[in-house]
Amino acid sequence: MFDTLKSRIYQGDQAIPDIEKAVIDEKFRGLPLIDRQSCSNCNECIDVCPTNAINQDISIDMGKCIFCGDCERKCPNNAIKFTNFHKISSTSRESLIIDSNTTQESFESIAVKSTKEIKKLFGKSLKLRQVSAGGCNGCEMELNACSNVNFDMGRFGIDITASPRHADGLIITGPVMENMAKALEDAYLSVPDPKIIILTGTCAISGGVFQKSDVLKRDFLEKYKVDLYIPGCPVHPLTVINGILDFLK
Amino acid sequence: MKWIISKNNQVISLNEIPVLGIDELRNEIIKQYKTDKRVVGFFGCAEYSNVRLYTILADDNKSELLISSVRFMAGEKSYPSITKDISAFQMFEREFYEEFGIEPVGHPWLKPVRYSKNRFDKTQKIENYPFFKMDGEEVHEVAVGPIHAGVIEPGHFRFMCNGEKVYHLEIQLGYQHRGTESLFENNNNFAPHLAESIAGDTVIGHAITYSNAVEALLNIKISDKAELIRVLALELERIAVHIGDLGAISNDIGYLMGNSVFGATRTLVINTLLSICGSRFGRGLIRVGGVAFDIDIELSEKISKTLDKVLKDVDKMTETMFSSASVLSRLEKTGTLSMEKAKMIGLVGIATRASGLSLDARADHSWGWYKKFSFDKEILESGDVFARTHIRYKEIKQSMNIIKELLNQIQDCKEDILLVKSKNQLLGNSMVVSMVEGWRGEAVHTALTNNEGQIFRYKIKDPSFNNWYGLALAVRNNGISDFPLCNKSFNLSYCGNDL
Ligand code: SF4
Numbered sequence: 001m002f003d004t005l006k007s008r009i010y011q012g013d014q015a016i017p018d019i020e021k022a023v024i025d026e027k028f029r030g031l032p033l034i035d036r037q038s039c040s041n042c043n044e045c046i047d048v049c050p051t052n053a054i055n056q057d058i059s060i061d062m063g064k065c066i067f068c069g070d071c072e073r074k075c076p077n078n079a080i081k082f083t084n085f086h087k088i089s090s091t092s093r094e095s096l097i098i099d100s101n102t103t104q105e106s107f108e109s110i111a112v113k114s115t116k117e118i119k120k121l122f123g124k125s126l127k128l129r130q131v132s133a134g135g136c137n138g139c140e141m142e143l144n145a146c147s148n149v150n151f152d153m154g155r156f157g158i159d160i161t162a163s164p165r166h167a168d169g170l171i172i173t174g175p176v177m178e179n180m181a182k183a184l185e186d187a188y189l190s191v192p193d194p195k196i197i198i199l200t201g202t203c204a205i206s207g208g209v210f211q212k213s214d215v216l217k218r219d220f221l222e223k224y225k226v227d228l229y230i231p232g233c234p235v236h237p238l239t240v241i242n243g244i245l246d247f248l249k
Numbered sequence: 250m251k252w253i254i255s256k257n258n259q260v261i262s263l264n265e266i267p268v269l270g271i272d273e274l275r276n277e278i279i280k281q282y283k284t285d286k287r288v289v290g291f292f293g294c295a296e297y298s299n300v301r302l303y304t305i306l307a308d309d310n311k312s313e314l315l316i317s318s319v320r321f322m323a324g325e326k327s328y329p330s331i332t333k334d335i336s337a338f339q340m341f342e343r344e345f346y347e348e349f350g351i352e353p354v355g356h357p358w359l360k361p362v363r364y365s366k367n368r369f370d371k372t373q374k375i376e377n378y379p380f381f382k383m384d385g386e387e388v389h390e391v392a393v394g395p396i397h398a399g400v401i402e403p404g405h406f407r408f409m410c411n412g413e414k415v416y417h418l419e420i421q422l423g424y425q426h427r428g429t430e431s432l433f434e435n436n437n438n439f440a441p442h443l444a445e446s447i448a449g450d451t452v453i454g455h456a457i458t459y460s461n462a463v464e465a466l467l468n469i470k471i472s473d474k475a476e477l478i479r480v481l482a483l484e485l486e487r488i489a490v491h492i493g494d495l496g497a498i499s500n501d502i503g504y505l506m507g508n509s510v511f512g513a514t515r516t517l518v519i520n521t522l523l524s525i526c527g528s529r530f531g532r533g534l535i536r537v538g539g540v541a542f543d544i545d546i547e548l549s550e551k552i553s554k555t556l557d558k559v560l561k562d563v564d565k566m567t568e569t570m571f572s573s574a575s576v577l578s579r580l581e582k583t584g585t586l587s588m589e590k591a592k593m594i595g596l597v598g599i600a601t602r603a604s605g606l607s608l609d610a611r612a613d614h615s616w617g618w619y620k621k622f623s624f625d626k627e628i629l630e631s632g633d634v635f636a637r638t639h640i641r642y643k644e645i646k647q648s649m650n651i652i653k654e655l656l657n658q659i660q661d662c663k664e665d666i667l668l669v670k671s672k673n674q675l676l677g678n679s680m681v682v683s684m685v686e687g688w689r690g691e692a693v694h695t696a697l698t699n700n701e702g703q704i705f706r707y708k709i710k711d712p713s714f715n716n717w718y719g720l721a722l723a724v725r726n727n728g729i730s731d732f733p734l735c736n737k738s739f740n741l742s743y744c745g746n747d748l
Pocket residue numbers: 045048049050051052053054060064065066067068069070071072
């Protein structure tokens with residue numbers, strides 16, 4: 001008992017005090033910036049990309065990108081640079097496409113559009129049911145980390161519930177394939193209205209490295225409106241928490 | 250010749266692999282099992298209208314792999330089951346049957362494994378899994394999943410209980426099936442991104458297994474430094490997950506102090522991976538030909554310092570935890586799996602070492618830097634949740650020592666290049682088996698190439714494939730409320746099984 005107390009005192013306070021200002025190690029690959037001026041159109045980045053995230057005009061789709069960094073390394077002209085800026089969530093799928101005009105500020109100004117209604121409904125408390133539909137356990141581990149002593153998402157009134165009946169929406173990971181399609185929809189239908197859908201991780205947003213798999217079954221995502229996209233492979237807890245906080249603002 | 254003898258990461262020609270009759274192979278397997286060989290591969294390959302069944306046995310004492318095969322002609326639709334004699338084949342035979350429809354006659358429970366997209370019988374649907382039933386007055390069933398209460402992957406558990414006691418647990422998986430193996434086929438981009446997502450908790454383990462296999466087929470040798478960084482990363486992954494598991498086990502017994510402290514300590518370890526390669530799980534680090542990121546003096550000092558702190562915290566917390574009677578009473582004699590059973594069902598990894606079996610591919614089938622260590626496996630005997638918890642603590646310390654050793658040596662190869670570039674093609678008409686002991690156990694990848702040097706079959710075996718059945722046996726005769734704890738002590742991968 002006393003030993004346990006001693007450990008508690010030794011550990012001190014582990015929580016990150018200001019989540020919104022927290023910075024990740026500079027090695028982290030977050031928002032990419034593209035310098036079209038230095039680009040020599042060699043297309044090496046397009047060829048090396050495992051998920052076809054780079055378009056012909058050298059814009060990068062963060063909904064497809066797994067942030068592997070291969071294009072940055074491959075580029076002979078340093079035209080692609082992944083910054084450690086981690087607030088890369090967005091309420092619209094299109095804003096995830098980064099072109100040479102995008103700056104951190106311009107991205108921030110369009111990425112997460114909050115509405116009065118969402119704020120009124122969920123601003124003080126948001127309970128989510130998590131469904132993994134083919135998630136590799138990477139995003140799942142990071143979602144669990146959101147509730148650990150460091151990130152402590154619960155202090156903002158955001159929690160994961162055990163039952164969809166107690167939830168305000170679903171937070172989905174994984175590319176969504178045939179064998180989970182039904183369970184996913186069942187879970188969604190079990191959530192009372194009004195409800196939201198959050199897609200977490202590149203697999204959920206676009207299929208990621210599994211986008212060519214022939215067992216994908218993503219009709220669910222076409223049928224229902226997605227409210228928030230949180231990119232990453234896996235998502236970083238700070239991306240998740242800040243994404244949701246901005247969405248509820 | 251009944252078998253061709255190979256080794257971890259050694260390329261052999263497909264023509265050299267003997268083709269036996271099924272009865273002959275069956276007898277041979279039974280014979281080899283008497284001298285301690287065990288199955289690490291048993292899978293089919295379509296060959297025009299025939300099916301070739303490959304069998305790979307590991308000889309852990311001699312660090313060898315025995316490989317043989319059988320050819321089933323188009324009309325041959327059954328053979329006498331091997332599982333009847335060797336239980337460890339039960340999953341392998343079910344998988345082979347599910348994919349090719351060639352029935353192992355006499356298999357005790359020929360049930361679907363994962364409802365894979367290339368199953369021979371598409372009328373089988375995941376919603377209609379044929380569960381066992383139990384009759385009796387006080388018997389009841391509890392169905393859990395596929396979606397669970399926590400943030401974890403989906404799978405279905407069906408408990409048959411008498412009161413609180415579990416008679417039998419049936420685990421039905423397949424919800425995570427993503428068609429992973431076939432995405433490796435005819436894909437010569439040689440990028441381990443996909444391997445990194447086989448099981449997201451074993452990013453480095455599977456990425457190295459894949460890269461070792463491809464490098465063998467490309468006939469390239471990576472630099473000493475790249476080899477060193479790979480082993481270092483693999484051991485960091487082991488430390489991170491083991492610490493995380495100590496926290497999760499604490500949580501499941503309501504020891505919240507352990508949960509918080511181990512959780513925070515794990516953060517330090519994964520953030521170390523982040524400072525090496527930009528990802529908390531080591532994504533982007535392992536590439537075919539070596540590694541993509543360097544560890545310079547400054548970083549190696551930082552790693553060393555962080556690990557000192559981590560070790561101190563883990564030591565402190567574990568000592569406190571293991572000296573608490575209320576903790577021990579929850580861990581000891583819960584979910585026991587005896588050595589005999591572990592051996593019988595072919596359990597691998599930490600779970601098997603916690604049940605007293607000496608099995609660790611780092612020592613038994615060593616590669617790269619592991620060849621340069623004298624390596625003592627950590628082995629415990631009680632086979633209960635406590636042993637599976639304690640072994641994690643021991644392995645954390647062991648991995649710390651390995652990393653310390655590596656950091657001492659990294660300066661000696663600081664001039665080495667990180668990535669070897671090669672224009673080589675994959676060796677055609679060949680097979681290579683690659684084994685890596687990840688934190689959970691051995692990952693085994695087998696790649697087969699055709700005449701054009703294209704991978705036409707890529708077989709993956711995550712340790713979870715062996716161990717799910719171990720969990721089912723371990724919870725028998727335990728209270729159903731101890732299931733989460735038993736489950737955590739195994740911590741198996743759903744998608745590693747479902748592929
Ligand atoms: S970092 Fe993103 S865009 Fe660049 S190669 Fe990797 S997946 Fe493609």
